[in-house]
Amino acid sequence: MIERDLKKHLDVILKGVEDVLLLDELKRIISESIEKNKPLTVKLGLDPTSPDIHLGHTVVLTKLRQFQDMGHKAVLIIGDYTARIGDPTGRSVLRPSLSPQKIDENAKTYMTQAFKILDSSKTDVVKNSKWLEPLKFAEVLNITSRFTIARMLERDDFKKRFSSNLPITIMEFLYPLMQAYDSVAIKADIELGGTDQRFNLLMGRELQKEYGQKPQIAITMPILVGLDGINKMSKSLGNYIGVSEHPDEIFGKVMSIPDNIMIDYFNLITRLPKDEISVIQKNIENGSLNPSIAKRKLALNIIENLYDNISAENAENNFNRIFKDKTAPEKVDEFFIDKKDYPSGRIKAISLLVQSKLCASNSDAKRVIEQGGLKIADDKITDINMELTIEEINSKIIQKGKRYFLKIIVK
Secondary structure: OHHHHHHHHHHHHOOOOOEEEOHHHHHHHHHHHHHHOOOOEEEEEEOOOOOOOEOOOHHHHHHHHHHHHOOOEEEEEEOOOHHHOOOOOOOOOOOOOOOHHHHHHHHHHHHHHHOOOOOHHHEEEEEOHHHHOOOOHHHHHHHHOOOOHHHHOOOHHHHHHHHOOOOOOHHHHHHHHHHHHHHHHHOOOEEEEEHHHHHHHHHHHHHHHHOOOOOOEEEEEOOOEOOOOOOEOOOOOOOOOEOOOOHHHHHHHHHOOOHHHHHHHHHHHOOOOHHHHHHHHHHHHOOOOOHHHHHHHHHHHHHHHHOOHHHHHHHHHHHHHHHOOOOOOOOOOEEEEOHHHOOOOEEEHHHHHHHOOOOOOHHHHHHHHHOOOEEEOOEEEOOOOOEEEHHHHOOOEEEEOOOEEEEEEEO
């Protein structure tokens, strides 16, 4: 019985995982948890250095949710104190520090979005300032005495900066120690993180040993590739799907991902069983399942997890209206124009795109028009100098590209 339950647990835990340190220890503590009916403490630390999260951030959140669903204790640590330093992982320069007020503002938005993935009623949320701020200097010295500079320079990013004569502050060395102390404070059995967090997770194991605790199991998750199919999902690269984006937008973006990364998305950001995903992959490979049909299933699953079933169905229906029926979505947001602001009674097409926020700048709007991406009431606009009559565009639908629609209302 225990062996069967252990296999079921491991099938879920290991789905999409990059690495486990150490797998035999993981099997042992899972078996003990099942036998004694005692949940494990699973830790995930998040630094609220920005207010919004995208699907790339949800990879570890989804894994934590899987542990929740199996009955384990999920501890989400808000790194309000560590965020004052900023995680130096992958950085070639010192990260600018954030004010406590900005960190708190980011944390509120971050948590709202994180609970689209996690079960809030089963999540212990705690700020690490609770135990880091009261530490006396003697206690900090005690922690630092347990690690050497040579050990810290084993980190790839520190090693590269040191060999390139780029500055590394002592404060940055403290970051992995502070994150490690989080594991000591909550007596973590398992810590989750991205592959870029491996060093920090291992430091947690080492510090727990120093404090006489059982060392945590470190589980790392792969980095999610963005919509371009090449680079890490990132807001700065524009290849991301935000967790708070409209379901219609999410559906359209998911349908645009390259076929070759689709299974990674199934494994990393859905809670579908591994066997079901394997069947999907096999059927795509043998030609019995069209990749676009599988992608629809992926989009529906993602939206159901972030919103609900009805939102997912509506998003698919709107996608069909746009791409199959070649019509506008059933519901279209409105953009209001005050005719008093246009005494000539005319507005440039470029200005309309920018003012409606369909484009971020004049150059962006110009590019859209030149590429044939602007339609008003199904009429394609290709002249970047085109001026539109205010009254004629009243109540008309403006369309940018294939997925963006607004209804113009003149008042």
